[in-house]
Amino acid sequence: MAIIKIESLVFEYRKEDGAETVKAINNVSLDIEEGSFTAIIGRNGSGKSTLAKNINALLLPGSGAVYVDGFRTSDDSAVWEIRQRAGMVFQNPDNQLVSAIVEDDVAFGPENLGVAPVKIRERVEEALHSVDMYELRKKSPHMLSGGQKQRVAIAGVVAMRPKCIVFDEPTAMLDPRGREEVMGIMTRLHEEGITVILITHFMEETVRADRIIIMDAGQIVLDGPPAEIFRHSDQIRRLDLDVPLAVELADRLRKRGRAIPWDIIEDKEMVAYLCR
Amino acid sequence: MSIVVKDLVYIYGEGTPYETVALDGVSFEIGDEEFVGLIGHTGSGKSTLVQHLNGLLKPKSGQIFVGGTEITARKKGLTNIRRKIGLLFQYPEYQLFEETVYKDVAFGPSNLGLSETEIDQRVREAMFLVGLDFTAMAERSPFELSGGQKRKAAIAGVIAMRPDVLILDEPTAGLDPRSHADILDMLDKIRKSRGVIVILISHNMADVARMADKVIVMDGGKIALAGTPAEVFAQDEFLSAAGLGLPPITKFIREMRQKGAKIGSNPLTLDEAEEAIDAYLTTKRGAGA
Amino acid sequence: MIRDITIGQYYPGETWVHKLDPRLKIIITLVFIISLFLVRDFIGYAVAAAALAITIAISRVPLPFILRGLKAIFIIIIFTFALNMFMTGGTALVRVGFLTITREGLYNAVFMGLRLVFLIIGSSMLTLTTKPIKLTDGIESLLNPLRAVGVPAHELAMMMTIALRFIPTLLEETDKIMKAQVARGADFESGNIIRRAKNMIPILIPLFISAFRIAQDLAMAMEARCYRGGEGRTKLHELKFKERDVAASLLTVLFLALILLEREFWAILEMLAISR
Numbered sequence: 001m002a003i004i005k006i007e008s009l010v011f012e013y014r015k016e017d018g019a020e021t022v023k024a025i026n027n028v029s030l031d032i033e034e035g036s037f038t039a040i041i042g043r044n045g046s047g048k049s050t051l052a053k054n055i056n057a058l059l060l061p062g063s064g065a066v067y068v069d070g071f072r073t074s075d076d077s078a079v080w081e082i083r084q085r086a087g088m089v090f091q092n093p094d095n096q097l098v099s100a101i102v103e104d105d106v107a108f109g110p111e112n113l114g115v116a117p118v119k120i121r122e123r124v125e126e127a128l129h130s131v132d133m134y135e136l137r138k139k140s141p142h143m144l145s146g147g148q149k150q151r152v153a154i155a156g157v158v159a160m161r162p163k164c165i166v167f168d169e170p171t172a173m174l175d176p177r178g179r180e181e182v183m184g185i186m187t188r189l190h191e192e193g194i195t196v197i198l199i200t201h202f203m204e205e206t207v208r209a210d211r212i213i214i215m216d217a218g219q220i221v222l223d224g225p226p227a228e229i230f231r232h233s234d235q236i237r238r239l240d241l242d243v244p245l246a247v248e249l250a251d252r253l254r255k256r257g258r259a260i261p262w263d264i265i266e267d268k269e270m271v272a273y274l275c276r
Numbered sequence: 277m278s279i280v281v282k283d284l285v286y287i288y289g290e291g292t293p294y295e296t297v298a299l300d301g302v303s304f305e306i307g308d309e310e311f312v313g314l315i316g317h318t319g320s321g322k323s324t325l326v327q328h329l330n331g332l333l334k335p336k337s338g339q340i341f342v343g344g345t346e347i348t349a350r351k352k353g354l355t356n357i358r359r360k361i362g363l364l365f366q367y368p369e370y371q372l373f374e375e376t377v378y379k380d381v382a383f384g385p386s387n388l389g390l391s392e393t394e395i396d397q398r399v400r401e402a403m404f405l406v407g408l409d410f411t412a413m414a415e416r417s418p419f420e421l422s423g424g425q426k427r428k429a430a431i432a433g434v435i436a437m438r439p440d441v442l443i444l445d446e447p448t449a450g451l452d453p454r455s456h457a458d459i460l461d462m463l464d465k466i467r468k469s470r471g472v473i474v475i476l477i478s479h480n481m482a483d484v485a486r487m488a489d490k491v492i493v494m495d496g497g498k499i500a501l502a503g504t505p506a507e508v509f510a511q512d513e514f515l516s517a518a519g520l521g522l523p524p525i526t527k528f529i530r531e532m533r534q535k536g537a538k539i540g541s542n543p544l545t546l547d548e549a550e551e552a553i554d555a556y557l558t559t560k561r562g563a564g565a
Numbered sequence: 566m567i568r569d570i571t572i573g574q575y576y577p578g579e580t581w582v583h584k585l586d587p588r589l590k591i592i593i594t595l596v597f598i599i600s601l602f603l604v605r606d607f608i609g610y611a612v613a614a615a616a617l618a619i620t621i622a623i624s625r626v627p628l629p630f631i632l633r634g635l636k637a638i639f640i641i642i643i644f645t646f647a648l649n650m651f652m653t654g655g656t657a658l659v660r661v662g663f664l665t666i667t668r669e670g671l672y673n674a675v676f677m678g679l680r681l682v683f684l685i686i687g688s689s690m691l692t693l694t695t696k697p698i699k700l701t702d703g704i705e706s707l708l709n710p711l712r713a714v715g716v717p718a719h720e721l722a723m724m725m726t727i728a729l730r731f732i733p734t735l736l737e738e739t740d741k742i743m744k745a746q747v748a749r750g751a752d753f754e755s756g757n758i759i760r761r762a763k764n765m766i767p768i769l770i771p772l773f774i775s776a777f778r779i780a781q782d783l784a785m786a787m788e789a790r791c792y793r794g795g796e797g798r799t800k801l802h803e804l805k806f807k808e809r810d811v812a813a814s815l816l817t818v819l820f821l822a823l824i825l826l827e828r829e830f831w832a833i834l835e836m837l838a839i840s841r
Contacts, residue, residue, distance in 0.1 A: 241453055
């Protein structure tokens with residue numbers, strides 16, 4: 001079943017200097033299955049972040065429609081239902097935490113939903129455990145590393161018990177360790193049944209997804225499972241995006257006349273193939 | 277121009293409960309026109325170290341010589357040091373403040389008390405080096421630019437001071453692959469045209485492996501390892517213990533070896549790796565036939 | 566210098582005083598301050614001092630820590646003291662040039678000086694033993710009944726919460742911007758006042774921009790987590806009046822009674838004499 005349905009979505013914004021409008025999203029239609037892990041990738045200005053904010057009703061369609069779990073985002077009365085079902089984690093780990101104490105911050109969402117205090121406590125503890133931050137629940141965010149802050153932000157969303165979480169470039173400002181932590185949590189949440197949508201410009205992060213959507217100039221350019229997508233590596237490079245190392249190496253070796261199977265996209269598979 | 281650092285010690289919040297030794301006896305030398313990759317996980321002391329190099333922080337003990345002059349001894353005359361050593365912080369676009377890109381890039385040179393013509397010349401040169409088109413960009417507000425362009429404008433602001441040493445703290449953080457590549461190309465260009473020492477702080481091991489002549493690894497406020505990229509990245513166990521990774525290529529080749537592949541060289545770039553793997557496949561087929 | 570101000574600094578502890586309901590602590594502090602203005606003589610101060618001493622002893626906040634707070638306002642105390650000493654008419658004690666110290670002046674000076682000292686110590690006891698976040702909860706809860714007359718209780722509390730969260734972030738940001746501009750040859754230390762003020766522009770503008778960016782990001786993150794004002798919101802930490810709070814309330818009533826009794830001691834004595 002599709003948890004998110006996007007129908008001919010167009011989103012325009014006005015340029016700061018005048019009357020000129022830019023189509024950040026130009027006629028995008030898309031279904032996202034419940035329980036799937038979708039990576040949306042594209043260079044800056046490709047419309048990927050705008051698309052993410054349309055899913056959460058933070059931005060509303062110029063034309064077309066977005067449905068989350070059956071609720072239409074342009075329906076005023078459905079906004080809170082939508083935001084509770086489709087949570088969102090943002091890029092900057094500092095600017096999305098509200099409280100000076102970790103556990104209070106995680107409680108922020110459930111508090112807004114009007115959950116009973118005893119139940120909030122339960123949810124907060126569960127959410128903190130799910131991102132391995134329970135030990136640090138009394139700390140102040142400014143004492144934490146970037147990766148830890150981002151995990152707190154994820155816990156804050158998890159505590160709202162969403163069906164789907166949209167991650168908008170969650171690792172862009174993190175060091176490799178923080179990036180690994182966040183990717184690990186994301187994979188785990190997906191395994192627990194949460195629909196994950198990852199917006200990123202790091203191609204190596206998309207390998208874990210079961211579907212990759214490549215956007216450019218407000219439109220979907222490629223859409224399919226990773227092995228399928230990386231057959232188009234030349235086109236991907238032309239869009240100023242990288243391809244994973246294994247794909248890059250396979251391409252280069254193919255040019256030297258070696259027949260590397262097309263379904264190899266991860267380092268491990270490539271190593272195993274080369275050393276078979 | 278050379279940099280010599282001897283037994284540098286720095287302590288944060290001395291005398292408070294939060295006291296931490298940020299630099300613990302750091303010594304190294306950097307020669308003329310060298311490109312140094314400075315790596316270490318967050319909190320290992322990299323940023324503290326580079327802030328000492330242009331006098332923003334004063335060490336508790338130890339000495340720093342820049343081009344033979346000791347900069348740790350005196351209090352006055354730091355402006356002279358800062359003009360020689362350009363320091364670019366993380367997310368430098370957050371320091372833009374002027375109405376136009378031109379004025380912002382000119383901020384550094386005008387603090388040096390240069391003439392208008394000299395300033396103008398330097399702004400043009402700096403914008404050219406970072407790849408910002410002068411006619412199109414000079415009179416625009418820096419706040420209207422795209423993320424990558426803002427970053428370039430901020431870098432131009434430091435380059436316009438014509439430093440002999442250029443220190444960059446994660447200059448590509450948060451940029452998309454295209455802007456990332458642009459910044460690295462720019463570093464190459466600046467280095468070739470101006471012959472400066474470059475110190476690049478980065479978490480991106482592939483960049484360090486490709487660009488640096490020398491790699492310095494910091495861990496717990498100390499220099500844990502130093503040498504050529506090939507030497508340093510051969511120490512994979514040590515690096516992972518320090519919370520650092522290998523360049524993806526190096527890691528890939530290592531994994532092949534663990535699976536029994538015989539690869540003699542230690543490739544650090546994709547081109548080298550392609551060559552090595554191709555050679556390996558050829559010999560393997562030969563052996564199998 | 567900023568570090569010397571104890572007001573607003575929390576001294577961690579698990580004592581009886583720390584655990585009191587923040588609302589009650591705010592009220593007790595107000596009662597204490599009012600009592601200081603009711604006191605007419607030094608015996609009254611002795612009562613107040615005793616109450617304060619007992620509270621400090623229970624709270625286990627070290628005395629030097631408390632007195633540090635006085636250092637910051639030392640000048641004000643001296644000024645109050647001097648003003649009262651020289652400006653009160655009455656029986657002359659000592660003449661120094663054109664200044665005359667009177668008996669009444671000296672009395673007033675000591676009296677007002679003590680009032681100020683008690684006032685500062687009393688109110689810093691509140692902040693020393695109450696976490697800022699708890700204090701915020703307390704203020705919100707106390708102001709809540711005033712919502713009917715238009716006091717934005719929740720909004721004020723939310724503002725305080727966010728301020729507490731972002732003060733460290735903005736301080737770090739300021740430090741970073743300052744260093745970055747110094748690295749570009751900026752000079753913040755020399756020149757006259759006007760020049761110095763002008764030199765602050767390269768710090769202030771980026772700082773404002775940062776603050777706006779944080780505000781924008783945070784507003785979006787809060788909305789995404791279903792924030793819609795105080796209406797229908799629940800709280801993780803419910804303020805509950807416990808036994809110790811009842812005990813503390815009784816003690817406070819006792820204290821106020823003592824202060825009033827002492828103040829009216831002679832009047833009461835006279836009344837008793839007349840009735841007899």
